[in-house]
Amino acid sequence: MVNNSKTILITGCSYGGIGYATAVHLKNLGHRVFASARQQKDVEALSQEGFETYLIDVTNYEHIDNALADILNKTGGSLDVIFNNAGYGQAGALEDIDTKFLKQQFETNVFGLHNLTYKALKIMRKQGYGKIIQHSSVLGLVAMKYRGAYNASKYAIEGLTDTMRLELRNSNIFITSLNTGPITSKFRENSIKTITNVNYDSSVHKQQYEKILARQHKKVPFNEPAISVAKVVEKIINCDKPKPRYYITKATWIMASLKRILPTNILDNFLNRY
16 A cells, blocks of 8 residues: 555546556555546446446546546545546558548547646646646557558647757646556457448558458567556656656667667568568
8 A cells, every 4th residue: 555645537437447446556555546447337337346336438528627627526636647648449450431430530639638638737846846647659659551540649649748848948847748558458359349440442452451350359579468557657646757758668669779779661661560
């Protein structure tokens, strides 16, 4: 149990995911965790496990406003940590993704994240401290085929977070990125479902889509359990000055290293295998 309990809001806490694993881990350590999810059934399940819960679809700004107001009322006006975890991946080649689906990807992964961050910063500026943890990805560092919408959203998160880190210098408010690789969760399964938004029968990439669907249940190399992320979040909460970003899984370390040392053309040849 921790000696210095923190108040923490986590988005995207549906069962079986990174948010859920992190919420459980931090609650077991003695922190006060406000767990949120997009669907009512997930909120009810979290409540049954003893969490203080909120229905938050991050694209619904009223959900965010109501949750923050209630949290401040319960805590006497303070909120120590935000973990922006909610998100999904729209699968498909960019030439097959209608702009409306690209917008939906950004509404959740970027604009929803930024809206919560923007409002949390007002609270943290007033209290004079706080930590914001942004769930980015290895795909915020390198691009991969058929993940372009998700790639673009995570690159956007990297840009937002890097800029805010500069703007928050000397404020006692810290913002950091988690660059996760393959983690055991429902993310991959949910991402593959979004391929139905793509008219793949008429696509030049049809054969590749069929291969993606055929191998969806195969084990991914360098996969780690969700608790790996939860323990990094714990480390960030406990340290005085978090690092700008944390690489989670060997895949992230490998990809980040290759991007640093390889010329673009050679890196493209390597990435084109996947």
